[in-house]
Amino acid sequence: MDDRVIIRFNHVTKQYDNDLPVLDDVSFEMERGKFYTLLGPSGCGKTTILRLIAGFIEPTKGDIYFHGKRMNNVPANKRQVNTVFQDYALFPHLNVFENVAFGLRIKKIGKEDIERKVKEALRFVNLEGYEQRAIHEMSGGQRQRVAIARAIVNEPDVLLLDEPLSALDLKLRTEMQYELRELQRRLGITFIFVTHDQEEALAMSDEIFVLNKGKIEQRGTPKDIYDEPVNRFVADFIGESNIITGTMIDDFVVEFANQQFACIDRGFAKNERVDIVIRPEDLELTTVERGKLRVRVDSVLFRGVHYELCCYDTYGNEWLVHSTKKADIGEEIGLHFEPEAIHVMKRSGGE
Amino acid sequence: MRRYAYAIPYWLWIGLFVVAPIILIIYYSFFDIEGHFSLVNYETFFTPVYLRMTVNSFWYAFLITACSLLIAYPTAYLLTKTKHKQLWLLLIILPTWVNLLLKAYAFLGLFGTYGAVNALFEAIGIGTKQLLFTDFSFVFVSVYIFIPFMILPIFNALEKLNPSLIDAARDLGASEWTTFRRVIFPLTLDGVKAGCQAVFIPSLSLFMLTRLIAGNRVITLGTAVEQHFLVTQNWGMGATIAVFLMIAMASIMALTGNKKWGVRQ
Ligand SMILES: Nc1ncnc2c1ncn2[C@@H]1O[C@H](COP(=O)(O)OP(=O)(O)O)[C@@H](O)[C@H]1O
Ligand SMILES: [Mg+2]
Numbered sequence: 001m002d003d004r005v006i007i008r009f010n011h012v013t014k015q016y017d018n019d020l021p022v023l024d025d026v027s028f029e030m031e032r033g034k035f036y037t038l039l040g041p042s043g044c045g046k047t048t049i050l051r052l053i054a055g056f057i058e059p060t061k062g063d064i065y066f067h068g069k070r071m072n073n074v075p076a077n078k079r080q081v082n083t084v085f086q087d088y089a090l091f092p093h094l095n096v097f098e099n100v101a102f103g104l105r106i107k108k109i110g111k112e113d114i115e116r117k118v119k120e121a122l123r124f125v126n127l128e129g130y131e132q133r134a135i136h137e138m139s140g141g142q143r144q145r146v147a148i149a150r151a152i153v154n155e156p157d158v159l160l161l162d163e164p165l166s167a168l169d170l171k172l173r174t175e176m177q178y179e180l181r182e183l184q185r186r187l188g189i190t191f192i193f194v195t196h197d198q199e200e201a202l203a204m205s206d207e208i209f210v211l212n213k214g215k216i217e218q219r220g221t222p223k224d225i226y227d228e229p230v231n232r233f234v235a236d237f238i239g240e241s242n243i244i245t246g247t248m249i250d251d252f253v254v255e256f257a258n259q260q261f262a263c264i265d266r267g268f269a270k271n272e273r274v275d276i277v278i279r280p281e282d283l284e285l286t287t288v289e290r291g292k293l294r295v296r297v298d299s300v301l302f303r304g305v306h307y308e309l310c311c312y313d314t315y316g317n318e319w320l321v322h323s324t325k326k327a328d329i330g331e332e333i334g335l336h337f338e339p340e341a342i343h344v345m346k347r348s349g350g351e
Numbered sequence: 352m353r354r355y356a357y358a359i360p361y362w363l364w365i366g367l368f369v370v371a372p373i374i375l376i377i378y379y380s381f382f383d384i385e386g387h388f389s390l391v392n393y394e395t396f397f398t399p400v401y402l403r404m405t406v407n408s409f410w411y412a413f414l415i416t417a418c419s420l421l422i423a424y425p426t427a428y429l430l431t432k433t434k435h436k437q438l439w440l441l442l443i444i445l446p447t448w449v450n451l452l453l454k455a456y457a458f459l460g461l462f463g464t465y466g467a468v469n470a471l472f473e474a475i476g477i478g479t480k481q482l483l484f485t486d487f488s489f490v491f492v493s494v495y496i497f498i499p500f501m502i503l504p505i506f507n508a509l510e511k512l513n514p515s516l517i518d519a520a521r522d523l524g525a526s527e528w529t530t531f532r533r534v535i536f537p538l539t540l541d542g543v544k545a546g547c548q549a550v551f552i553p554s555l556s557l558f559m560l561t562r563l564i565a566g567n568r569v570i571t572l573g574t575a576v577e578q579h580f581l582v583t584q585n586w587g588m589g590a591t592i593a594v595f596l597m598i599a600m601a602s603i604m605a606l607t608g609n610k611k612w613g614v615r616q
Contacts, residue, residue, distance in 0.1 A: 056518050076521040089519035093537045102533075103523035154523065 005068070006032040006157060006190055007053060012062035014048055014214075022048050024214040025062070032157070035184050035191045039201040040211030041237070046194040047086070049211075050160045053192065055079045066157075082151035086162040088143050090135045096122070096146055097131040103154040121153035124183070141172045148183070158190045165200065177204055198238050202226060210234050231345050235277045242283075244317050245347070246276045254344055257293060257313050265344035275345045280308070280322040282341035291334015295319055297327045311335070373597070379590035384583075392591035401575070405595070408571035412554035415493045416501075419550050420543065422494070423501035430502070431509045440506065447499050455563045458492050459483065462564075484566030492564045493554060501546035508542025509535075544607040552600045572596055 007030040014023040023045045030036055038046045051057045052064060055076035064071050071079065082103070090099050100118045109117075122128055125145035130138070138146060144164055151159055161180070165173045181204050184191045195201055201208050202222040210217045210225060210233075218230045229235035232243055246256030251266035256276050268274060288294050295311035302308075309321040311333070319335060327333050383389045395401065430436050430443075446454065461467050462482040469479045482488050512535065520530040536543075556573035567574070572592050579589030 054518075054522055056521070076518070077524045077526055081522075083519070083522045085515050085519060087513070087515055089513065089515040091516060091519070091534060091538075102520070102525075106524045106529060150523070 002029075003068075004031045005029045006066065007192075008065040008068075009049075009052075010063045010065065012052065012059045012064060014045075014052065014057065015060045020214075021060070022214050023052075023059075026214070026216055027062075028209065028216060028219065030190060030192070032190050033188050034206040035181065035193065035204060037201040037205035037208045038192065038194045038211060039198060039208050039237070040196065042196055044211045045214045046196075046211060047162055048214075050083065050162050050192065050194060053158065054081055054083050054160055080157040081160060082154050082156040082158075083160040084144075084147045084151050084162065084164045086164070086166070088147040088164075090143055090146055090150070092135050094135070095131070096127070096133045096135070096138070099135065099146055100150045100153050102150065107154075117153055118149075121149040124152065124186075125149045140167055141176070144168065144176070148180075152183075152187060156189065158192060159184075159187075161191065161193045163194050163196070165195070166197075173200075180204065202238070210237060212237075228343065229277060229345065232275050232347075235275075235343075235345065240280055240320055242276075242278045242280065242317075242319050244276050246274055246344075248272045248274050248344060252339075254342060257315055257317055259292070261292065261342060262339045263342040263344060264339055265342070268344070268346075273347055275347050277343040277345060278337060278341050280320040281306075282337055283319065283321045283323070284336040285309075285321065285323045285325045285327060286334045286336045288332055288334045291336050293319065293335040295333060295335055297329050297331050297333060300327065300329060376590045376593050376597075379586050380594050382587040384585045384587060392588050395588060396591055396595060401592070404570055404572055404575055407569070408555050408573070409599075411490070411493075411557075411569060411571060412551050414490050415497060415554045416547050416551040418490060418494045419498045419501040420547065423498055423546060424505055424543070426498075427502050427505040427509055430506055440503075443499050443502055446495075451496065452559065454496060455492065455560055458488070458495075458564060462488055483564065484568055486565070486569065489560060489565035489569050493557060493560060496560075497550040497554065500549035504542040504545035504549065505539060506542075508539035512538055548604065548607055552603060555599060556596050 009026055009028050012023060012026045013021050015021040026049070038049060040046055048057070052059055055071070055074060055078075058072055066079070066081075091102065094102070097118055100121055101114050104114045104117060118131070119128070122130065125148050127142065127145050127149065130142070130146075135143065135146070144167075147164070148161075164180075165176050168176060177200060180191070180193070193201075193204065202225075205222055207219060208222055208225050209219045212233050218225060218234045220228070225234065225238055229238060229241075235241045235243055244256055246254050248265075248268040248271065249255050249260060250270060251268075252263055254261055254263045254265070254274070254276065293313055295313045297309055297311050299310045300307055301310075303322075306322045306324055307326050309323060309327055311319045311321060313319065321335065380392055381388055381390070383391045426443075430439055433439055459466075463469070464479060464481075464483075466482075468482060472478060472480055516534055516538070517530055520534045521527075525533065555571070556576070557571060558573035558577040561567065561569045561571055561574045572595070576589045576592050576596070579585045579592070
């Protein structure tokens with residue numbers, strides 16, 4: 001077996017009582033030293049995956065392997081995994097030093113070693129000199145760093161982070177995104193990061209798992225996921241998109257908005273119904289004559305770096321356009337795009 | 352001005368039912384049995400008879416509190432894990448609504464020579480035992496009576512405990528026992544203290560049970576107060592003992608006072 005694989009889920013299902021499964025037959029592998037992100041809407045099972053890895057819960061069906069060894073029945077305190085909890089879960093009766101030292105004290109490490117390691121961990125997260133502070137005297141961002149220090153001081157193989165940035169304000173959050181990514185590179189261990197924020201996921205990850213209703217919809221690099229979403233859900237979740245239905249006439253020819261366009265996709269059945277994605281930034285404003293699509297501007301928003309235009313074509317399809325050029329409301333304009341901008345996806349069932 | 356007006360009933364209440372009785376008790380403690388002002392009661396209190404009684408009271412109160420805590424903590428812990436915890440909690444609180452005397456008489460029936468417990472002992476071949484009027488039955492019944500007051504604050508403290516702290520401890524390598532010792536117990540200490548107060552303080556001055564269940568084998572300060580007021584009519588001595596009981600209770604309250612987490616250590 002590939003010895004770079006550190007965690008493997010083999011047909012894992014988690015079900016509470018007789019409810020619908022929270023995780024439904026999920027299989028995946030994760031390699032050592034990478035930054036993984038679990039991305040999905042609230043309630044899709046992200047925390048459940050982390051809790052299965054950490055060992056707080058056991059799968060209903062299926063197996064979990066660490067380094068190729070089955071771990072289903074290994075209790076949480078015997079796993080080489082540490083967690084940064086969503087609410088940080090710092091011990092309120094212990095000061096910063098004792099919080100970070102908690103895991104080391106359990107391992108019966110010598111006093112000087114504990115002192116040295118805790119200091120080092122706190123330096124790692126830029127919290128030198130805060131050793132004697134009580135937890136309630138720390139700000140949100142500082143608490144989060146204490147939680148990270150408390151986890152990494154144990155030198156785990158895998159660090160689990162459950163929406164650690166969601167409680168922070170925007171500026172601090174962006175800062176911490178850089179710091180976490182940097183931290184992962186310095187430590188060289190596997191990070192599994194949970195978020196429901198797609199921008200965060202795209203900015204930080206080596207690889208993203210997009211989850212929906214207890215299933216993995218797609219896994220891939222941020223670029224893969226953004227450029228080649230496999231279905232409507234992923235395309236919609238990963239960013240603002242124009243998603244409309246169309247028909248694959250033939251390889252490299254797709255029809256939507258009552259017109260046929262050249263595209264770069266192939267391998268569909270003739271005349272198969274498909275979903276089409278075109279990102280708003282791939283649509284280019286032009287004159288009606290030169291445009292591939294002819295639309296009427298419905299609203300214009302100034303977004304700082306660009307204008308966001310909402311337009312409708314004659315068939316009632318909505319087209320979102322990001323452009324540095326401005327257009328007037330009610331104006332007829334043309335939209336131009338390259339064949340590569342059209343992304344054709346199989347239709348997901350039931351919509 | 353309106354604010355003060357609202358406070359008047361409160362201060363009246365405190366004055367009438369808290370301050371006045373305390374002052375009266377202190378006042379009475381300075382009179383001997385003939386009604387002369389003297390300090391003789393205080394001298395008597397420091398004789399071996401009363402000192403032994405004091406030690407006795409503390410010892411039994413301690414036993415009752417310790418037994419209650421040992422049973423109440425695991426019970427409260429299990430309660431937080433059960434499905435219908437509100438129902439179970441209600442079942443535990445329910446007996447506190449029954450009059451103390453009734454419960455004591457019920458135990459007289461159960462523990463008597465021809466009571467249900469001895470009938471059971473007979474049936475399984477242990478034979479009839481003297482149950483009533485023993486130290487054991489006194490502590491047992493007292494624990495039974497006070498235990499809800501120990502369970503409730505501990506249960507509340509456990510309920511308030513953030514469950515992810517337990518996950519965090521396990522995550523950092525703590526076994527179940529270590530998690531209990533280093534996270535769960537320290538964080539529910541306030542509940543334990545409140546429970547100990549609620550049991551220890553009334554146990555100190557228990558009287559009726561000492562007579563009914565322990566058959567006057569156990570003589571505590573509470574019994575002495577009752578005897579002085581009702582039998583020997585020596586109100587002064589009774590009041591003096593009451594003064595010492597109040598001092599003891601106040602010191603216990605001060606010692607186990609709730610220091611909230613969050614204040615600097
Ligand atoms: N102990 C539990 N009992 C029953 N249902 C649960 C339990 N824990 C989580 N769930 C359900 O599992 C689903 C997924 O939860 P979770 O993994 O926490 O989602 P998220 O992706 O938001 O982290 C939710 O619908 C939640 O209600
Ligand atoms: Mg979650």
